[in-house]
Amino acid sequence: MTSPVQAYYRHDHGDKPVLLQSPGDVDALIDALLVSGPSENLASLHSLERPLMPAGFPDHELLVGAKGDLQLGVLAFTDEDVLVSFDPSAGRPEASYSIMGSATEFPSCSEIPIPLVRQAVKEFLLSGGRQPTCIEWQEPEFW
Template sequence: MIIASLDGVDAFIDDLLDGEHDYSTLAEVYSQDREVTPSGFPDHQLMVCASKTLGLGLVSYMDANGNFTSVGSPETRTKPTYHFVSNMTQFADHSEIPIALVRQAVKEFFTSGGRRPTCLEWQPETFGA
């Protein structure tokens, strides 16, 4: 899917929330405004997660500076797990945030040329450690 507008971001997140599943979903997002590495792969990645049952999600950002995940409130889940196709990915404790903030972060990612959004707090991510 190519997201060509901010309305497209909303449609993309709505698709994550409105799927025919009852579990938490993950999608990988890349900015076409960023350079690719010599190997041809993007030099960054934004993972966007959404749980329709919880009404929460999270964002995770990776680039040459490291791996980072959103910081949520202490009331959110420990070790939240999201599904990408049939693979499960576990994230840092208490990293879930309201869907409205997920939307804001993804929109900022696109309007900033693929930079890590500044509209939320970040924590280093160790993926399941």
């Protein structure tokens, strides 16, 4: 059995995050992001299997964004390092995604096809919050 992952992506999730407990829940999250407006197309995920830091905050974060019009998305994984998804064939310029109206800029070549976004988030869920290995990563120059 997997440990749930908390997902925050709407204003009302501040006190009540959505719990992802199965691959189907991951698909539902990404489907919701795909049809969301530009102010709510990014989610912050935390696995409940990973430890909390002494201050009570998660020791990691997976950001997942999805744009329905492009059928592309982004990922950023943070623990000791910060890594962003990478697709050298995409070559698209920087991309902006927003969580609860707050924009985050992602570097060029960070957008990847939605099927890979789905696969990576499912891997995060099933691995107990580990960095997904099914995609390529890059270290962003800024963040």
